Amino acid sequence: PPGPRGYPVLGNVLELRTDTHLALTRLSRRYGDVMEVRIGTRPVLVLSGLDTIRQALVKQGEDFMGRPDLPSFHYISNGQSLAFSPDSGEVWKARRKLAQSALKSFSIAPSPTSSCSCLLEEHVSKEAEYLVTKFLQLMEEDKRFDLNQCLVVSVANVICAMCFGKRYEHEDQELLSVVNLGNEFGEVAGSGHPADFIPVLRYLPSRTMEVFKDINRRFNAFVQKIVQEHYSTFNKEHIRDITDSLIGHCQENSTGEDTRVQLSNEKIIHIVNDLFGAGFDTVATALSWSLMYVALYPDVQKKIHEELDRTIGRERRPRLSDRGTLPYTEAFILEMFRHSSFLPFTIPHSTTKATVLNGYYIPKDTCVFVNQWQVNHDETMKYKKCEAFQIRQRFAERSSL
Incomplete structure (x- = not known):
């Protein structure tokens, strides 16, 4: 896969040492959703873009389910963790x-x-x-x-x-x-x-x-x-x-x-x-x-309270079974996950065998970073351009007038 040239021993560390998720997003704009950077002497595959990540982790999940031997x-x-073990x-x-x-x-x-x-x-x-x-x-x-x-x-x-x-x-x-x-x-x-x-x-x-x-x-x-x-x-x-x-x-x-x-x-x-x-x-x-x-956003808080009071009341606490009747509250929770992106990367993955992704050959035991922040950012930009969002914006403006 393509990627930036690095320095001997250090690789691309100097480019990635601050705001790594933003630096990798900038590089992905130039080199694509499948690119290779070097962190120190180790090559690292960086995946960006929703379709590419879905292809790797879902459709080719068996190929990318490993963990690097760090x-x-x-x-x-003691090296026996299910989450971190290679x-x-x-x-x-x-x-x-x-x-x-x-x-x-x-x-x-x-x-x-x-x-x-x-x-x-x-x-x-x-x-x-x-x-x-x-x-x-x-x-x-x-x-x-x-x-x-x-x-x-x-x-x-x-x-x-x-x-x-x-x-x-x-x-x-x-x-x-x-x-x-x-x-x-x-x-x-x-x-x-x-x-x-x-x-x-x-x-x-x-x-x-x-x-x-x-x-x-x-x-x-x-x-x-x-x-x-x-x-x-x-x-x-x-x-x-x-x-x-x-x-x-x-x-x-x-x-x-x-x-x-x-x-x-x-x-x-x-x-x-x-x-x-x-x-x-x-x-x-x-x-x-x-x-x-x-x-x-107190206006959002107020709407959540109104929905809870209207649907559940104050005599009992919310339950999991109420989920289907609280669309605004659930929308807020999902939007919070997307907008905050408080986990810009997953735990590093590793390939379990040699494979091909988006036409690029990926060797076995390649360390893989998944740039979740970039996906959230790009999907937000697409959403803002879509017709449904623009109609909603115009409706909101007319309502406020």
Whole structure:
């Protein structure tokens, strides 16, 4: 694939070191939706454009489902993470399927104690009610509060309820330590690891890498402690949460095909690590953006309130089953995801075999970046040019007059 020329050893790092998503978008305008840049000494395939990304990740999903073998990934769950492991073989697929099954079963399982449609909804609804009370209390006492800190703790509580069957108080030091670990992980991982792309740096001392290793060790220890507690109180007749579900599978004397997905204690810890970490930062960030948008656009906030009051009333909290009757609220949520683009890139992908994309030959084990920000930006530009948008704009102008 085409791409810009880089410097020896550094490659195109100097062009990409600030606002990487904007720099790659500018380059894609020149070189196309499939281009190659060099980060350090490593060639990286950059995919832009909705059709190209859909072709790679959906239609040719098997070819692009791998993860690159980056040194920093080896320190996440001791290299056994489902999300970051370069392994994409049959054993990995079977364990991923098991993790998805455990997560799904405890998400959609009926709630035994409330009118909620499922356990996940019950946990979210209870935590949301507490969060609103917390906001009101902080406003009354301090007249201000750290929005993100409250949201992160609440999101962590929902995930703890699903994975560990317990809810923490917001001031609980154990929970706060996990929240801080999550924040530290995001900061260190977001800053990047040059040694992933410039091999010679792996032999030099790196303060950032040492911090990264320590964060992963502490998080692993936290999950390990809870898994051990679950083992000591496990009852196969009473599966309490996702961890119990995984332990139950581990203790089954399966034969035949299932023998390949037998889980050790260590593997259970790694799967719980993945499930816990997957929704931790992203969900909290999405909620933060949502609340900041409705604060910035009070007219939108008012319409959401009117729809909720008209459709649901104030006697009960919203439920998942209300989704079909709340089109404006759902439109706001989807637009927030598109407009904010708070995750400009996915976790890097890797090709599992040599393949062809848009007429270009892509070798096996090629590191792949997906520029989601560029897709959102381009689709917005197309939308603004479409007839439906222009009609709506003219209608809005006439209404205001």
